[in-house]
Amino acid sequence: MEQNHLSVTGRIFDIQRFSTHDGPGVRTIVFLKGCPLRCRWCCNPESQSYEIQQMRQKGVMKTVGRDVTVGEVLEEVLRDRPYYRRSGGGLTLSGGESLWQPDFAVALLAAAHENGINTALETTGFAEPQVIERFLPHVDLFLMDIKHMDSRKHEEFTTRPNEKILQNARLIAQKAKKLIIRVPVIPGFNDSEEEIRAIATFAASLPNVDEIHLLPYHRMGRDKYDGLDRPYLMGEVPPPTPAQMERLLEVCRKQGLTTHLGG
């Protein structure tokens, strides 16, 4: 193993083991800190700022964010190797946005590969194409969000337009081993059949893409906003109903895509 990989440092805010929703099999998810987007529904608001922060959890102030080396993270990731081997699982990088810590993320992914660990990347796709090129050889599965086809509305709800994201989706689709498109279904933002159809049509137009996951909005991150003394912009909006999700999945299936509800 290349020593220089192991000493690269990065900033993470959590490592979650035995995750079963973000990529195949049993996975360890490393959450990187810092994201260029500010999605209104974001369920990990503590992931957004790159700065190390204080957040109240169950009345106790906790530090969110720590600087670590690839070696330290890898050691914890490797501990669950028996479970990856039995399930086809591995390492998933999530965030935050890993593309914005490319040196650390690429080193970690490469180190995982050197140890025979399958890798996945959850990403907004919001970065320069040359950054994405650096990731491509080290990622077995891209899980990339397409949140809306209308750039103006995309920007209104996430603070960023979508052109760069859509271009990168095409780049990843052409060059990655595998790409799955994921859509957070957010009431009042993209939960109409027309909006989902537009995304599904785009996904189906990408080369080598045949799978789309719809992730229904949930409110489980709300307490974290209180803990950060930030307003929760989604208010009391209820999550989509199972029946509505089924209708939207059907819309995607009509585009010839394999669908999946949830991560």
Next chain:
Amino acid sequence: MKTVYTEKINKSPRIPALIEHLFAKMPEIEADRAVLLTESYRATEGQPIVLRRAKAFAHIMDHLPITIRPLELIVGSNSKAPRGCQVFPEYSYTWLEDEFDTVATRNADPFYISEETKETLKKVYPYWKGKTTSELATAYMAPEALAAIDHNIFTPGNYFYNGIGHVTVDYAKVLRIGFRGIADEARAAMADLKVSDGDYAKRHQFLEAVLISCDAACRYAARYATLAKEEAAACTDDKRKAELLQIAANCANVPARGANSFYEACQSFWFVQMLLQTESSGHSISPGRFDQYMYPYYKADLEKGVITREFAQELIDCIWVKLNDLNKVRDAASAEGFAGYSLFQNLIVGGQDAGGMDATNDISYMCMNATMHVHLPQPSFSVRVWNGTPHEFMIRAAEVTRTGVGLPAYYNDEVIIPSLQSRGLTLEDARDYNIIGCVEPQKSAKTDGWHDAAFFNMCRPLELVFSNGMDQGVQLGPQTGDVAQMKTFEEFYEAYKKQMIYFIELLVNADNAIDQAHADRCPLPFQSCMVEDCIGRGKSLQEGGAIYNFTGPQGFGIANMADALYAVKKLVFEDKSVTMAEYKEAIENNYGKDMDPRRAEALTAQVARRLIEGGKNLTAEDVRAIYETVTANPCTEEQKARYQQLLDRIAALPKFGNDIPEVDTFARDVAYTYTRPLLNYRNPRGGQFQAGLYPVSANVPLGAQTGATPDGRLAHTPVADGVSPAAGRDIKGPTAAANSVSKLDHYIASNGTLFNMKFHPSALAGAGGLESFVALVRGYFDQKGSHMQFNVVSRETLRDAQKNPEKYKSLVVRVAGYSALFTTLSRSLQDDIINRTEQGEF
């Protein structure tokens, strides 16, 4: 290519009807057996004990009331009332007499007892004074061992007051040749005896006892054949009439002769099971590899076209229901330790055959169906897993787990087989192992494993290190020195080991005393005739007739001791942030915390009872004064603050269960303080002691007898169960907990280890959830863990069940090595189950 039928088979409407009848009323205590036993004993005074036992068994089986319950296809009940139980005064009886008026209203496992039954029992009990196994065992024990029991260092209560059970007999042989065939073997062995042999008399007596027992079993079945025929004659429903006639035909043939069909095999199996449970009160009489010995009969019938899969499934389901019909009343304290009316009848499917090939067959899958259909705690359903276990088998087992029934338990062939070989089993015998009771592996039909020989509380010797061997004003353990003067952790650890060895020796003394008492007073010729090589040696199981003999007492509290010793090592000797004297003071004062009110009430009651027994008259005011003394917290605010600081320091230390190699390898070493010394001792049957690491549900009541421990555990609270991390301390998820537990040496604990995990149902949702769950089991087993079991029920559900028990009558949870109806458990055990760390809440 596929040769095994794995599809699900629908449930017959008969099954819910049988279950409803079974659970309609509170279980009841019946006196018939005790009366018949006493009659027989009075008539056989002065005869050799093994013959008296056989004659008593025959007298009981000839006269015990028999009944066929509505809609039954498999018959044979040792009580008139559903889930009723007989009593066994030859083992002990005074506790029941003392509890006559409370047994129906007690917290754990209440039983109804009629005034008439009480009167009848009161008449026979005086005969048993001075004649029980427990009285003889007490006489055999060293005074130090009795003191250690009295001070709750360990409890051998299970066999001290009851039969042994804990056996898997040769069901296959009974199915094949029947009891007439076994009697023929005994006659042949008798013919081989030489009158000039030194042990001729003893061997002849034993074989004669076997003949009497086999005949009794045949006559008992014949009574059922007659009854079924009579009921058929009176039956106006043609369908039921035909069923009753079939039952009559079955009982006329089995278990006297070999079974000619799958149905007869089922009936024969059942007679063996219920007869064993009537001969003695031992629990954990385990059916073992049911899928292996039943399969040939099923296959033959299927090939002949005389049975459908649906009917075969219905019969298996009927057996599952019947296994819940057998019951046993225990004393109040034991009922807490074995809560849930459990008889621990462990039935296991899958795994390797004696030749090392995968043994999974149709019946393995039908047993999973049965557990889903019946959804009751019995049988304690288990699966064997090895590297060659089909993936589909694992997924189906995971589906059963997902129903929340707490079954099956998963066992790892890759650890258990070599572990048994290291105890002297042949490779073929080791491969053919099954599980007894909770988690104890053994070879069926060849073993007397004494698997549940005692609970040893690993926390109590550490308390004695802090008190220099003193307990409640008595020098109970060796003087290992003043802890405040200890200079190194090694010195402290040595003191713990010294206390451990001292009490392990006493444990051995107590177990061997009880073992000898059973041999002397309660040899079991019926059970013995189905275990090799009792007939050949002319000796009962209790006298060493089995090929393999063991004694397996279990240690518990390993996680607490690992965390506790680690905390002392770190805080006192490495960081030097607290002195030993301060630590001692904090523990003695329960870290300045108040006592749990329920515990305080129990203690008050205990003290009051002692005073009353001592002849004192107590007023309500006196009781209040006792309560106040018990709950008084003498600590100043300054002390409380200091102790809290220590608790915070302890809380900040790494704990067992979080995949921290340094802590986990330390825990491995701590477990050796129990598992290694035990291997040096032998039992009266010529066998070896071997350790288990599991607590049944005794971690709650025995925790209540344990003071505060250096891991920050408060006095009288439960200790960790099995080899699982202490409740609430494993916070890194299921894989981290499993990795930690796998670091223990599961091979040396050859009497079994128990790893409990609780899952939120969402963790097993969907096909992906099942796959991940299977990977978790496989991954733990790849790292050489031995056993795993799961509760899949949400904390909210359990809390709601505590509030509204009537809504959750059928809620089954995994307690320890077994499942039980949640609402039948005591409140404290319910709380303990709720407080186990729940994994997989995303």
